[in-house]
Amino acid sequence: MDNNQKEIVAALLRLWDGYEKRHIELNLTGAEKDENGKVKPKVMTVGGPLTPELAWEHVSGKRSIGVAPVKADSTCSWGVLDIDWPDMPEDDVMLVGERIKTRAAAFRSKSRGLHVYIFVDEPIPARQMHDYLVTLRKRLPKACFDKKALREVEVFPKATQTVVTPDNEPTAVNLPVCGQRRELAWVIGSEGMRTALDDVDVLGMFNHLDQHCRLNASMVGQIAEQQPVLDASEIGYKVPDNPAGRNDLLMRIAMSMQARGWPDTEMDAEIRKLNGDATFHHLFADGPLPESEVANLLKSAKRKEKGTPTPLHYRQVEKFNRRWSKITINGTVEYIDKEAAEFTTFAKQMLFDETSDQVVRVGKSLMPLAQLWLRDPDHARFKGVVCEPVDYDGPAYNVWRGFAVVPKEGDASVFKSYIRDVLCSGDTGLAQWVMMWLADAVQRPTEPSPPSAIALRGRQGGGKSFLQERVLTPIFGERYVQKVQESERLFSRFNRSIFGATFIAAEESIFHGSAATAAKLKSFISSPSWTYEEKFKATVQAKNVHRLIATTNETQAVHIDFDDRRWTVIEVGQPFDMTTMDGQEAAYAFWEPYHAFMRSDDGPSIVLHYLLDYPVDRQALTFGYGTEAKARDKVASDPVMAVLHEIAERGVCPHDPKASGIISNKTLADFVHKAGGRKLSPEEIANKLLDLVPHAEKSRKAMFCERVHTSTDMYGDATATPMMETRQRGYYLGTLDEFRAAVSRITLRAYGEDDERLPDDFDPAEFDMAQAGGWRAWEAAQKEDPNGDPPF
Incomplete structure (x- = not known):
C-alpha cells in the first residue's frame, strides 16, 4: 500500500475500531435480493481482528467486511442505527437527519435503507452506547417503524450483547464505503443533514468524520442514564443486592422477569446467558450452575403468575425508586421523598405535581412518568416507617441513613476543651456527664433516648449554638439535628417531620414560661415512644429517639419542678464584652481554633470516632446533672x-x-x-x-x-x-x-454563710427578739445560752 492508502486504512480503523477476536466477510458476487429489495449476500465469520490489509481490501472493493462495535472489554466507540427501509425515499432520509438532532454520519445500506453511525471521542460502556441509540431511535419518524411494510430499526450494539463473554460475542455490522461505492453519504448535525459527501474523496470524508462527528463520551453517558427506555423488546429485570448464592441470584432474577412479563423464550435465553458470567456477578467466579438446576429454577419461576409488560424499562423504574416510594402507614397510602431533609410524604396528586416535568412518550401521547411507575410491578413500596440501624432489611421505610461522616482516629483535644472549658465552665463532673450524653446519642442513635435533656443558658456569643451547629450537624446531617422555634411543632398535629431526628435543637427559650408545656416536656423527654401526626396523613406511633437541647439567652432556661430529674441546666459563661471592639476581637481570636477544627475535613470525623469509643454509664443518664443554674430555674419556676x-x-x-x-x-x-x-x-x-x-x-x-x-x-x-x-x-x-x-x-x-456574728459581750437576758432579727438571731442566742428559752 502506498502512503495514501495507508492513511485511508488508518482513518477507517480509527472510526470503526471494533471487536478484536472475529469479523465477518460478505460475498456479494451473485447475491440475490428478496421481495423487499434487500441484498442477501453469503456471510462468513472469520476469526481474528480487522487488519489493515483487510481494511484496504474492503475499501478497494475486493471483499466486503463487517465488524462488531463492542470490543472484548465490553466498551465501544461507535454504534449504529440500522433503518431497514428498502429504497428509502430521500425526503424521509432528510427527515431522519432533522429528527435525531445529533452529530452522526449516514450511509445508504445495501438495500438502500440507512445506516446512521454514532462516534464518541473515547470508549464508553456498551450499555451506555445502546441506551443512547435507543434514545435516538425514539426520535425517528414513525414511518421508519411501519409494521405493514415490515420496516424496523435495529440497534448495534444489541441489548443482549453489551457484555462480551466467550459464549456471547457481539453481532457484526457491515462497514460502509466498500469499493469506494457509496450512494449518498451525509454528515448529520443539530440542524439536520448539513453536508453531502459525494464529491469528497474517501480520505477527506474519513478525516472529516473523525474530526467533526465525534460526540463527548460523558454527555452520551448522561443522556443514556437520564432517558427512559421504551423498548418493548427490552423489559429489564431486578438484580438482587444480597443473593445467598448463584441459585438464589438467578431464581430472583427469573422471578423478576416473570413479574415483569418477559416472554418465556427470552427469559430462558437471558437466564442461560447470565449463568456463569463472572463479569455480570462475582458469584459466578466459581463457574456456572448445572443445566439441570437452571431448568428447575426456570420451571419454578414460571409457576408464578406472569405480569404484563409496562412501557418502562426496569432501569428507569429503579432510577425513580431512588427518590420516590409508595408507603402504607396504618392503612393510608402515601408517597415518600427519600431525598428530603426531613421525613416527608405526599398525597398521590402532590407526587404527580412534584414530578410533572418527567414524562415519557407512549404511542402518540405523553404520559406522566409517575403514573407509569405506579403501574409497574417493581415500583418501590414500604409498609410502615421505622428508625432502625442501617442494616435493617424489613418491609418498613427506615429513616436512619447513617452518619454524614466516617469516623477517623485523631486528636480530639479541641472538642474536649470546648465541652469542658467552654460549655461546662471547667466543671469536670458536668463535662463527663455531657460527654456521656452525647456519646450515647452517637452509639445508639436509633434506640430510645435516655430520660434526660440539656438546657443551655447564657448571653449571646458564649458558644451555646456551637454544639448543634458546628459539632452535631456536621456529624449527623441536618436531617437528624432539627431546629424548632416553637413548642407547638413538638406537641401539635404537625410534628411528623421530626420523626427519626436524633437531636431536637429548641432555640431561644421556648420552654421557660408555661407549666403546661413543662408537663408535656416531661413526657417527651422520658417516654420510650411518641406519637407523630400530620394533617390529612396517617398517625405514626414509634419509639422516641429524640435528644432535646434547649438554648436561650433568657435568665430562665426551662420551667421545672423542684423534684425534676430530667433536665441538666448549664450556665454558659461569656468572658468577653461583645459591646466593645476589643471584646469582639478577643472573642474572635478565642473561637478561631474551635471553628477551624470543626471546619476541617477531619474534625467531625475525629469527634465521631472519639464519641463512639467514649465509655457511657447509661444509669447515670437516667437523671439530669445537678447544677446551680438548674437550682435557679427551680426557684424561678x-x-x-x-x-x-x-x-x-x-x-x-x-x-x-x-x-x-x-x-x-x-x-x-x-x-x-x-x-x-x-x-x-x-x-x-x-x-x-x-x-x-x-x-x-x-x-x-x-x-x-x-x-x-x-x-x-x-x-x-x-x-x-x-x-x-x-x-x-x-x-x-x-x-x-x-x-x-x-x-x-x-x-x-x-x-x-453571710449571717452577722453576735458580739462577744452578747447578753441573752437583754435580747430583744424583734430588734435582733427574729428567727436567725434566736438561733444565735441559743448557741450562746443553751439553757435559755426555747428558740421559738
Whole structure:
C-alpha cells in the first residue's frame, strides 16, 4: 500500500475500531435480493481482528467486511442505527437527519435503507452506547417503524450483547464505503443533514468524520442514564443486592422477569446467558450452575403468575425508586421523598405535581412518568416507617441513613476543651456527664433516648449554638439535628417531620414560661415512644429517639419542678464584652481554633470516632446533672419555692413577730400570689409546702398581718403598728438549720454563710427578739445560752 492508502486504512480503523477476536466477510458476487429489495449476500465469520490489509481490501472493493462495535472489554466507540427501509425515499432520509438532532454520519445500506453511525471521542460502556441509540431511535419518524411494510430499526450494539463473554460475542455490522461505492453519504448535525459527501474523496470524508462527528463520551453517558427506555423488546429485570448464592441470584432474577412479563423464550435465553458470567456477578467466579438446576429454577419461576409488560424499562423504574416510594402507614397510602431533609410524604396528586416535568412518550401521547411507575410491578413500596440501624432489611421505610461522616482516629483535644472549658465552665463532673450524653446519642442513635435533656443558658456569643451547629450537624446531617422555634411543632398535629431526628435543637427559650408545656416536656423527654401526626396523613406511633437541647439567652432556661430529674441546666459563661471592639476581637481570636477544627475535613470525623469509643454509664443518664443554674430555674419556676428560698436566705418568717418559725396559710398564700402563683389555691400551696419541707408540722399558733395601722404623735412622728390575727392555721418550719437544709437540698445554695456574728459581750437576758432579727438571731442566742428559752 502506498502512503495514501495507508492513511485511508488508518482513518477507517480509527472510526470503526471494533471487536478484536472475529469479523465477518460478505460475498456479494451473485447475491440475490428478496421481495423487499434487500441484498442477501453469503456471510462468513472469520476469526481474528480487522487488519489493515483487510481494511484496504474492503475499501478497494475486493471483499466486503463487517465488524462488531463492542470490543472484548465490553466498551465501544461507535454504534449504529440500522433503518431497514428498502429504497428509502430521500425526503424521509432528510427527515431522519432533522429528527435525531445529533452529530452522526449516514450511509445508504445495501438495500438502500440507512445506516446512521454514532462516534464518541473515547470508549464508553456498551450499555451506555445502546441506551443512547435507543434514545435516538425514539426520535425517528414513525414511518421508519411501519409494521405493514415490515420496516424496523435495529440497534448495534444489541441489548443482549453489551457484555462480551466467550459464549456471547457481539453481532457484526457491515462497514460502509466498500469499493469506494457509496450512494449518498451525509454528515448529520443539530440542524439536520448539513453536508453531502459525494464529491469528497474517501480520505477527506474519513478525516472529516473523525474530526467533526465525534460526540463527548460523558454527555452520551448522561443522556443514556437520564432517558427512559421504551423498548418493548427490552423489559429489564431486578438484580438482587444480597443473593445467598448463584441459585438464589438467578431464581430472583427469573422471578423478576416473570413479574415483569418477559416472554418465556427470552427469559430462558437471558437466564442461560447470565449463568456463569463472572463479569455480570462475582458469584459466578466459581463457574456456572448445572443445566439441570437452571431448568428447575426456570420451571419454578414460571409457576408464578406472569405480569404484563409496562412501557418502562426496569432501569428507569429503579432510577425513580431512588427518590420516590409508595408507603402504607396504618392503612393510608402515601408517597415518600427519600431525598428530603426531613421525613416527608405526599398525597398521590402532590407526587404527580412534584414530578410533572418527567414524562415519557407512549404511542402518540405523553404520559406522566409517575403514573407509569405506579403501574409497574417493581415500583418501590414500604409498609410502615421505622428508625432502625442501617442494616435493617424489613418491609418498613427506615429513616436512619447513617452518619454524614466516617469516623477517623485523631486528636480530639479541641472538642474536649470546648465541652469542658467552654460549655461546662471547667466543671469536670458536668463535662463527663455531657460527654456521656452525647456519646450515647452517637452509639445508639436509633434506640430510645435516655430520660434526660440539656438546657443551655447564657448571653449571646458564649458558644451555646456551637454544639448543634458546628459539632452535631456536621456529624449527623441536618436531617437528624432539627431546629424548632416553637413548642407547638413538638406537641401539635404537625410534628411528623421530626420523626427519626436524633437531636431536637429548641432555640431561644421556648420552654421557660408555661407549666403546661413543662408537663408535656416531661413526657417527651422520658417516654420510650411518641406519637407523630400530620394533617390529612396517617398517625405514626414509634419509639422516641429524640435528644432535646434547649438554648436561650433568657435568665430562665426551662420551667421545672423542684423534684425534676430530667433536665441538666448549664450556665454558659461569656468572658468577653461583645459591646466593645476589643471584646469582639478577643472573642474572635478565642473561637478561631474551635471553628477551624470543626471546619476541617477531619474534625467531625475525629469527634465521631472519639464519641463512639467514649465509655457511657447509661444509669447515670437516667437523671439530669445537678447544677446551680438548674437550682435557679427551680426557684424561678415555682412561686412557693421562690418564697421559701427568700425565707431561707433572710432567716426571717414573714408575719412572725415572735420569731417562732411559724408561717400562716394566709401569709404563705399572699406571698406566693405576689410571686406569680395567682392561680394556686391555698390547698395547692400547702401541699407543695409539705413536698418541699417534709418535716414541716401543722400549727394553730400562726399569725397573719391583716393590715398595718399608722398613727402620728403630737410631734409629727409616725408609728406603724401591725394589726395581727392570732391563732391562725399554718405550719411550723422547724429550726432554721433544718429548714435551710431542706431548701438547700433543692436550690443547692449554702444559706447562713453571710449571717452577722453576735458580739462577744452578747447578753441573752437583754435580747430583744424583734430588734435582733427574729428567727436567725434566736438561733444565735441559743448557741450562746443553751439553757435559755426555747428558740421559738
